[in-house]
Amino acid sequence: MLEAYLPIFVLLGIALFLAIVLAILSRVIGPYRPSATKLRPYESGMDPVGDAKERYSISFYMVAMEFIVFDLEIIFIYPWAVRYKELGLGTFFAVMVFILILTLGLIYTLKKESKNFQISKSTN
Amino acid sequence: MEIINDLLLFLPATIVAIGGLTVMMLDGYKARSRTIYTTTMVFLGIALGVASWDLLMQAPELIFSDMAGAGGTAAFGTFIVVFGTFFTVILTHDYLIGVKHNFPQVYPLLMFCTFGMIVLATANDLVTVFVGLETMSVCLYALAGIIRDKRLGVESALKYFVMGAFSTGFFLYGITLLYGATGSTSLPEIGAYTDGGLIYWGGVSLLLVAFMFKVSAVPFHMWTPDVYTGSPTTITAYMSTAGKTASFVALVLILDRAMPFIATELTATFSIIALLTMILGNAVAMVQDNVKRMLAYSSIAHVGYLFVGLAAGSVAGYSAVLFYLLAYTFMNVGAFGVVAYYEKNHDVHFNNVESYAGLGYQRPIMGVLLSIFLFSLAGIPISAGFNAKYLVFSAGIEAGLVSLVVVGVLASAASAYYYLRVMVYLYFREGKESVSLIEPKKVYSFSLVFLALLTLYFGVVPGGVTEMIYGYFSDSMLTATAP
Amino acid sequence: METFFFVFVATFALGTALAMVLSKNTVNSALFLILHMLSVSGFYLSLNAQFLAVIQILVYAGAIMVLFLFVIMVLNMDEDEQIVTKVDFKQIFAVLVTVIVLAQLLYIVGNFTGALPDFSQQELMAIGTVEAIGDEMFTTFLLPFEATAILLTAAVVGAMLLAQKNVNVEDEIE
Numbered sequence: 001m002l003e004a005y006l007p008i009f010v011l012l013g014i015a016l017f018l019a020i021v022l023a024i025l026s027r028v029i030g031p032y033r034p035s036a037t038k039l040r041p042y043e044s045g046m047d048p049v050g051d052a053k054e055r056y057s058i059s060f061y062m063v064a065m066e067f068i069v070f071d072l073e074i075i076f077i078y079p080w081a082v083r084y085k086e087l088g089l090g091t092f093f094a095v096m097v098f099i100l101i102l103t104l105g106l107i108y109t110l111k112k113e114s115k116n117f118q119i120s121k122s123t124n
Numbered sequence: 125m126e127i128i129n130d131l132l133l134f135l136p137a138t139i140v141a142i143g144g145l146t147v148m149m150l151d152g153y154k155a156r157s158r159t160i161y162t163t164t165m166v167f168l169g170i171a172l173g174v175a176s177w178d179l180l181m182q183a184p185e186l187i188f189s190d191m192a193g194a195g196g197t198a199a200f201g202t203f204i205v206v207f208g209t210f211f212t213v214i215l216t217h218d219y220l221i222g223v224k225h226n227f228p229q230v231y232p233l234l235m236f237c238t239f240g241m242i243v244l245a246t247a248n249d250l251v252t253v254f255v256g257l258e259t260m261s262v263c264l265y266a267l268a269g270i271i272r273d274k275r276l277g278v279e280s281a282l283k284y285f286v287m288g289a290f291s292t293g294f295f296l297y298g299i300t301l302l303y304g305a306t307g308s309t310s311l312p313e314i315g316a317y318t319d320g321g322l323i324y325w326g327g328v329s330l331l332l333v334a335f336m337f338k339v340s341a342v343p344f345h346m347w348t349p350d351v352y353t354g355s356p357t358t359i360t361a362y363m364s365t366a367g368k369t370a371s372f373v374a375l376v377l378i379l380d381r382a383m384p385f386i387a388t389e390l391t392a393t394f395s396i397i398a399l400l401t402m403i404l405g406n407a408v409a410m411v412q413d414n415v416k417r418m419l420a421y422s423s424i425a426h427v428g429y430l431f432v433g434l435a436a437g438s439v440a441g442y443s444a445v446l447f448y449l450l451a452y453t454f455m456n457v458g459a460f461g462v463v464a465y466y467e468k469n470h471d472v473h474f475n476n477v478e479s480y481a482g483l484g485y486q487r488p489i490m491g492v493l494l495s496i497f498l499f500s501l502a503g504i505p506i507s508a509g510f511n512a513k514y515l516v517f518s519a520g521i522e523a524g525l526v527s528l529v530v531v532g533v534l535a536s537a538a539s540a541y542y543y544l545r546v547m548v549y550l551y552f553r554e555g556k557e558s559v560s561l562i563e564p565k566k567v568y569s570f571s572l573v574f575l576a577l578l579t580l581y582f583g584v585v586p587g588g589v590t591e592m593i594y595g596y597f598s599d600s601m602l603t604a605t606a607p
Numbered sequence: 608m609e610t611f612f613f614v615f616v617a618t619f620a621l622g623t624a625l626a627m628v629l630s631k632n633t634v635n636s637a638l639f640l641i642l643h644m645l646s647v648s649g650f651y652l653s654l655n656a657q658f659l660a661v662i663q664i665l666v667y668a669g670a671i672m673v674l675f676l677f678v679i680m681v682l683n684m685d686e687d688e689q690i691v692t693k694v695d696f697k698q699i700f701a702v703l704v705t706v707i708v709l710a711q712l713l714y715i716v717g718n719f720t721g722a723l724p725d726f727s728q729q730e731l732m733a734i735g736t737v738e739a740i741g742d743e744m745f746t747t748f749l750l751p752f753e754a755t756a757i758l759l760t761a762a763v764v765g766a767m768l769l770a771q772k773n774v775n776v777e778d779e780i781e
Contacts (some may be wrong), residue, residue: 131660188749281769322714
């Protein structure tokens, strides 16, 4: 039974193989000449001061939320897409209602989120 | 077509869900908050009408390929939930404007929450129970944290979320084990399974622990006082009435349909839980000076009385629990409504019992209303609370739990102390500084008066309702096995 | 073939799980968790649960991990803050819970009750497929399916409520 998934494993193997080989190849073949100049900022650039890690605004988190919601939608859409013909018109409407509800949620978020981003622009 | 029929039987939930989406989109397109509020009320009004019709006319039936029920207990639970929400929204609108936190998102969230509660209260399958429970909880986590500029509000939301997520884990684990033991998630099919092994009992206990978390029974009550104190007052009323009703109805259904053969085995466990909950809830409520916190502990105490009904493990016990939930919804929404009114005039945390001194004469109607609700919560005769307690305790006596009921009656008598203390402050103490109360809106006082009238009405003539509830369990396995 | 596959995936799963717990950098931990989830989806494949394997990668290794990384970025913990040196109550509790869960899993494996119907290899293949789950989800489980849409929307609205900038609103005068 695992043999049925052989193509996937072959693909995985090739991807892994290529990733490793390319990383090593670029190290071996590519020229490597470090110099102090390369570490300096570009012209008119600023010297990096302080920690590069900063607290991210909560607005970015909302984007992640939204991504998760639609990623979860895949769970439901995927089996439907596979069985689309067999399930018929009733299920089609059921899934459309499902998508409609989530789309309303998306429109709502976009409307609200744009407002939030604007506030942050004007206050900063 | 079957699906149309199912949808018609599930109409209250459908209306509430559509209402929630409509209100949400109105907010997205920046409608005025008045419009949003009115739309919410219109949808809830229609849903309440349909729910009442279902309550009176609909025979019990299973819908959506046995995923949910209609009529019977399902209609009863739906009615209480929609009823509680209807009045909560009226009170919430006024209260949140008063404390300057009237976010438009509150209304869609309340609607989605109600949808989740209806799904929970009508569920006939553990999968449906889970989805309903989660929909309800997710909305409540957000609603608990509306007042973000006060530390208590933030604490409330965070605590509720962490504890809620924790109990969700228990719940899922319980479902998994039960499915592993019985091979089904459908309540009647689990109920048909009789020979319990360790896996079965593990599933049952995890499921029950999760429910005890949700309804805040001791020793799983730790989150309740903080969450109830920090949340906006009317939302607290909502959580403690509609939310608890939905959870309890689901619990009763699970006990009745999925575990009829182990009802006697569970009696001891439920008795201990009931005992602890009654004693702790009442004892700690006595020493509270904050009225909202006192009501939070009193709601724990009431969960204790409800567990007496569950411990009885009989049809009488379960129907007493359902009646109790109805009565508790009337009186607790009312009591929190008056507290919210006092609070709204001042600070968000104007809740100390001493600051109530002399308020009873300022707006006499509010004082009288609060007294009625508190009398009913204390279980003093001619109030719905008295009848509810009477039914629960008599079911306990019938099941032979005499000592438990004695403790319950004593605890209930002791509870009169802290309820009456509020009234003493209202009427017999002089306020230190003169506090002026603005006149309540007409609709606000009318809804409170209506709730008070219902409280009194069910205190005088509970008969019809109790018989109706009793009828829901006519095909229960318990009646067949009862001695 | 199957034994070989199992041993390979199991070793990989154990190794990545250990690396995740022991790694001091939170981001590295998260990345090891992704590898661990990949190996878990390998288990699902060997159990003929094709749909679960796909979902494990799509949702857990994809979406949930994005959320984890966002949380790590939002919290922005310093690296030395998370090195726990002393054994405290939380750790004891964690170990206790782990032991209980492990014991209970071993018990279940040891005492399989047989309540679940006995399936042949062929039938098992058919049950775990995406097609079989699709057939069930949109017929029997239609109500929970639609309710999930409301649940997800409610979660979005709730997050919007808590994450918005203003903490107060003045209502317009009526």
